[in-house]
Amino acid sequence: MLLFWPLVIPFGTAVLTLLAWRSVEAQRAISLAGAVALLGVAVAILLRVAGSGPFAQQAGGWPAPFGISMVADWLSAIMVFLVGLTAVAIILFGMGETEAAEEDQGRHALTHALLAGLCGAFLTGDIFNLYVWFEVMLIASFGLLVVSGRREAFDGAVKYVGLNLIGTVAFISGVGLLYGATGALNMADLHGRLASRGGEAPILAAAAFLIFAFGSKAALFPVFFWLPASYHTPSATTSALFAALLTKVGVYSLLRVFTLVFPIDGTPIQTVLLWGALLSMVVGALGALAMTGMRRVLGFSIISSVGLMVLGLGIATPLALVGAVFYLLQDVVVKANLFLGAGAVRRLTGSEHFGRAGGLWRRWPWLSLLFLLPALSLAGMPPLSGFWAKLLLVQATLASGHYLLTFAVLATGLLTLFAMARLWSELFWAAPPEDAPARPAGLPAAMLVPLVALTALVVIIGLNPGPFIDTAIVIGEGLLDPAAYVAAVLEPAP
Amino acid sequence: MEVMLAVLAGLLVAGGAYLMMSGRTLPYLFGLTMISNAANVLIFGSGRLTFGKPPLVPDGAKTVEGVANALPQALILTAIVIGFGLLVFALTLAWRSYEIFGTTEMDAMRAAEPEDGV
Numbered sequence: 001m002l003l004f005w006p007l008v009i010p011f012g013t014a015v016l017t018l019l020a021w022r023s024v025e026a027q028r029a030i031s032l033a034g035a036v037a038l039l040g041v042a043v044a045i046l047l048r049v050a051g052s053g054p055f056a057q058q059a060g061g062w063p064a065p066f067g068i069s070m071v072a073d074w075l076s077a078i079m080v081f082l083v084g085l086t087a088v089a090i091i092l093f094g095m096g097e098t099e100a101a102e103e104d105q106g107r108h109a110l111t112h113a114l115l116a117g118l119c120g121a122f123l124t125g126d127i128f129n130l131y132v133w134f135e136v137m138l139i140a141s142f143g144l145l146v147v148s149g150r151r152e153a154f155d156g157a158v159k160y161v162g163l164n165l166i167g168t169v170a171f172i173s174g175v176g177l178l179y180g181a182t183g184a185l186n187m188a189d190l191h192g193r194l195a196s197r198g199g200e201a202p203i204l205a206a207a208a209f210l211i212f213a214f215g216s217k218a219a220l221f222p223v224f225f226w227l228p229a230s231y232h233t234p235s236a237t238t239s240a241l242f243a244a245l246l247t248k249v250g251v252y253s254l255l256r257v258f259t260l261v262f263p264i265d266g267t268p269i270q271t272v273l274l275w276g277a278l279l280s281m282v283v284g285a286l287g288a289l290a291m292t293g294m295r296r297v298l299g300f301s302i303i304s305s306v307g308l309m310v311l312g313l314g315i316a317t318p319l320a321l322v323g324a325v326f327y328l329l330q331d332v333v334v335k336a337n338l339f340l341g342a343g344a345v346r347r348l349t350g351s352e353h354f355g356r357a358g359g360l361w362r363r364w365p366w367l368s369l370l371f372l373l374p375a376l377s378l379a380g381m382p383p384l385s386g387f388w389a390k391l392l393l394v395q396a397t398l399a400s401g402h403y404l405l406t407f408a409v410l411a412t413g414l415l416t417l418f419a420m421a422r423l424w425s426e427l428f429w430a431a432p433p434e435d436a437p438a439r440p441a442g443l444p445a446a447m448l449v450p451l452v453a454l455t456a457l458v459v460i461i462g463l464n465p466g467p468f469i470d471t472a473i474v475i476g477e478g479l480l481d482p483a484a485y486v487a488a489v490l491e492p493a494p
Numbered sequence: 495m496e497v498m499l500a501v502l503a504g505l506l507v508a509g510g511a512y513l514m515m516s517g518r519t520l521p522y523l524f525g526l527t528m529i530s531n532a533a534n535v536l537i538f539g540s541g542r543l544t545f546g547k548p549p550l551v552p553d554g555a556k557t558v559e560g561v562a563n564a565l566p567q568a569l570i571l572t573a574i575v576i577g578f579g580l581l582v583f584a585l586t587l588a589w590r591s592y593e594i595f596g597t598t599e600m601d602a603m604r605a606a607e608p609e610d611g612v
Contacts, residue, residue, distance in 0.1 A: 135576045155605040173533040180540025
């Protein structure tokens with residue numbers, strides 16, 4: 001039952017918050033309790049994986065491959081843990097908000113529905129079930145985007161909904177073709193059936209559909225346009241949740257499906273992934289330089305980060321996969337930190353646009369540090385977490401002889417540093433505008449605690465990367481040789 | 495039969511893509527509906543097509559030969575239900591955005607990404 005709790009808890013919490021519709025205070029308390037419970041279950045799953053390796057549980061007791069399997073290996077378990085961590089952080093941060101315009105419209109219920117979708121996507125061992133969890137996430141994220149009822153939120157939502165629905169259709173088409181060609185939907189079962197069939201035309205056609213679908217979820221070039229159009233429009237907590245985890249699901253699915261299901265070495269899949277990654281990195285880094293709002297800059301930086309992770313998958317050497325996985329894990333923390341930081345800036349100055357906010361560094365030097373550290377980590381400055389991720393990827397590109405990609409990774413780092421420096425000088429360094437409104441004295445504790453905790457995590461991973469890289473190595477080995485995963489699913493537990 | 499379905503799926507995608515490229519919300523959604531139906535037809539075809547053979551396992555046998563696989567049909571059913579829910583949401587969104595912006599042209603909606611970049 002353990003693997004079903006990460007679904008039961010968020011769905012149950014969503015229902016309870018709806019029952020507490022009349023009281024925002026009660027909704028907040030239930031919501032936070034649900035997130036803490038989710039984090040607790042995630043820790044339990046993580047401990048079990050650490051103790052005895054990957055394990056699977058079958059829905060309804062139907063044996064694999066006929067039933068729907070839920071599987072936890074290191075990657076899934078850590079992703080679920082990060083979902084719990086992010087959920088606690090954003091819900092705590094949201095408690096510091098003064099206006100409850102979204103919360104009395106059902107934001108907490110939608111947030112937990114999204115969390116359930118995320119956990120389901122990370123834990124499922126069945127590719128059609130993955131599609132279903134994608135839909136759960138999608139419909140919850142639609143609701144979260146428009147729940148504020150603001151004008152720009154509706155504009156962002158039109159683009160987000162329109163482009164994501166195409167990805168959905170591609171996903172189901174790919175799954176259909178794959179089933180037609182193999183007669184299997186269980187990913188561990190597909191692994192065995194596709195082992196020697198990687199280059200066949202129907203398999204490649206299915207792979208093409210799935211790359212499109214996961215790519216558009218991950219905001220990979222050229223299907224990223226929905227992200228910069230929408231990620232800056234919802235509330236800070238919602239955009240932090242989206243930035244930390246929603247694109248990561250796309251990256252996770254690419255990592256899972258194109259290691260476990262499809263053999264990609266030497267196929268056109270690899271070429272497509274590498275070009276998509278390269279162009280995402282460049283476009284994301286350049287786009288970040290053109291934007292003049294804090295979350296809009298950060299939105300483009302998500303695209304270049306996604307490019308870096310997919311790059312590791314595309315190179316597909318053990319070292320590159322370790323780099324991709326490490327990047328994925330630390331980026332959840334960094335992105336949550338940065339987007340919550342944007343919410344803090346908005347709270348303190350009333351705006352997040354260049355020219356309308358400023359002077360943060362002089363008035364709140366310690367608070368500014370809570371943005372500066374993750375921003376430098378994003379740019380890849382030592383000794384922060386992002387530095388080690390980029391170092392691994394640079395080593396991987398050098399070792400595999402992809403020198404153009406080495407150059408691209410380094411250039412992206414430089415451009416991102418430039419974009420972050422620009423953010424810093426415009427919002428923190430520059431003098432505040434003359435007509436700036438009266439400011440609050442500081443941040444409430446509910447907002448401060450998650451920011452401090454996330455920044456501390458970025459610094460801890462940066463100063464002591466050893467255990468985290470060791471975990472990434474274990475995950476990378478599990479992705480390259482999924483024998484333990486397959487055995488956990490297909491062989492009934494003793 | 496497969497050829498017929500393949501041509502049908504192709505026509506649906508062509509028509510759908512044409513509508514989606516109009517750049518307006520409502521034709522975009524109609525086009526998307528056509529394309530998702532093309533996807534359903536595609537999956538339907540992947541489960542083998544047979545005439546007049548119900549997939550019933552005869553008494554005493556364990557498997558049944560030469561009938562269509564029923565699983566893709568179950569997949570389509572799931573996809574139709576999910577697709578319907580998403581479509582209803584998207585139609586409501588299209589209506590609300592028309593109320594807010596006074597237009598169905600998606601390129602004319604610039605509240606989130608204003609032209610001057612602010």
